[in-house]
Amino acid sequence: MRTGIDVPDRRGRTGLDRHGRDLTGNPRVRILDVQVLSCDWSVLRKTTFEYRHGDGHWSREQRETYDRGDGATLLLHNAARGTVLLTRQFRLPAYVNGHPDGMLIEAAAGLLDGDTAEEAIRREAAEETGRTVGEVEHVFDAYMSPGSVTERLHFFAAPYESTTPQPGETRGLADEGEDIEVLELPFPTALAMIRGGEIADAKTIMLLQWAALDGPFKRAGCST
Template sequence: MTAGIDVPDRRGRTGLDRHGRELTGNPRVRIVDVQVLSCDWSVLRKTTFDYRHGDGHWSREQRETYDRGDGATLLLHNVPCSTVLLTRQFRLPAYVNGHPDGMLIEAAAGLLEGDTAEEAIRREAAEETGRRVGEVEHIFDVYMSPGSVTERLHFFAAPYESTTAQAGETRGLADEGEDIEVLELPFLTALAMIRSGEIADAKTIMLLQWAALDGPFKNISR
């Protein structure tokens, strides 16, 4: 008996080896086998498939995919004050891959965990910034690392009212080990931090560049 396949894993999941076996949307791809390599919090699978190339010949391929579920992210903006509300927290993967201290400046974000994307981003905004979000604007949905990670990230934006007393405080869920600092930054300063490398998180860069090109700050960023 194998956890996550025949019996529940620690998150109560079974049948994790069946994911993707029935895909038929691409006639050039035939799924042969799905093997679960790990199913602790997220799921690591190795999928074997036959692929028909452009010249017509078939080859057998194997790929590992990391399934952590889909997520949502949100840019909180205040147009009258020309500010955005971001967070700073420690990210171990960035730290072990060359970031000086692993403390990344980011837009609020989190996994859906069974909620809709809008429900999830309201939840995450409240947990990470202390702000209750009303109406949100959906921007786009993006596969962030499609070579190995299945996650699709839903991007949103919403206005907030500036309250400097809340900026700089620590938030997050203590039982999940979160220690999140709230940062209120002038929008043009945040853009400059992309150029300097101080903001190096992909979703945050995408949201700030959207805000500059098509979003609420397009008139002040040019």
Template sequence: MIEGIDIPDRRGRTGLDRYGRDLTGNPRVRIRDVEVLACDWYVLRKTTFDYRHADGHWSREQRENYDRGDGATILLYDADRRTVLLTRQFRLPAYVNGHPDGMLIETAAGLLDGDSPEEAIRREAAEETGHTVGRPEYVFAVYMSPGSVTERVHFFAAPYGSGTATDAGGGIAAEGEDISVLELPFADTLAMIRDGSIADAKTIMLLQWAALDGPFRSDSVAGPAANR
């Protein structure tokens, strides 16, 4: 009996080796086997598949993919004051891969954990920043690291202000979160991207969206686009 396959793992899951076996959307891909390598909290699988190349020949391939579920992130902004709310917290993977102290500046974010993307991001925004927002604007959804991680992240934006502040934020201490909330001038965040102070991909994407198409786009940018 194997944990996560025949018997429940620590999260009560079974059948984790069946994920991805029945895919039929791409006729050039034939799934042959799915092996669960680890399922401590998230799931690491090795998938064996046949792939038909552009010249017609088939090859047998293997890929490991890490399944941590889908996530959501949100940019909180004050268009009148031209500020944004970001967070700062310790990220071990960044620390072990060259970041000076692992303290990354980010937009509020979290996993869906069974909720809809909108429900999840409103929850995460409240927990991390202390602001309870209304219905957020949906921006886009992207695969952040499609070569190895299955996660798709849903991007949102919403205004904040004194009326949305309902708590101190900081995350959930019982889950090991120790999050600082940063209110920054939007112009400063763009400079921080340039000098490397902001190095988180989802945060950079939302800040650049805010400058190009979002609440901080200039009339010179918005005008020509509107006339096309």
């Protein structure tokens, strides 16, 4: 009996090897086999498929995909104050891959975990920043690392009230080991931190650039 296939894994899932087998949207792709390599919390699969190239010939390929579920992220902004509300927390993968201390400055984000994207981002905003979000704007969706990670991230933006974070204010779920610092930054400072490398998180960079080009700070001349 195989965990996650015949018997439930620790998240109660079975049939994880069937994911992707019934895809028919691309006639140039034939899925031949799906193997589950790991299913601890996320799922690592190896898929064997045939692909028809532009010149007509078929080749057999294998790819590993990491499935952690889809997620949502939110840029909290206050146009009147000219500020954005971000977080800072430790990220082990960044730390082991060259980030000086692993403490990344980010927009609030999290996995959907069965909720809609809007429900999830309201939950994450409350958990990570302590703010209750009103009306949200859906900005765009994006695949963040399509060569190996299946995750599709839903991007949102919303205004926040002008309550300044207290010095040392931290948020997050203690039972998940979260220790999240809340940061309020002037928007031009946040943009400068992208250029200087202090903000190196992709989703946050994308949201800040959107805010400058098409979002709440477009008319403020902050995009230059």
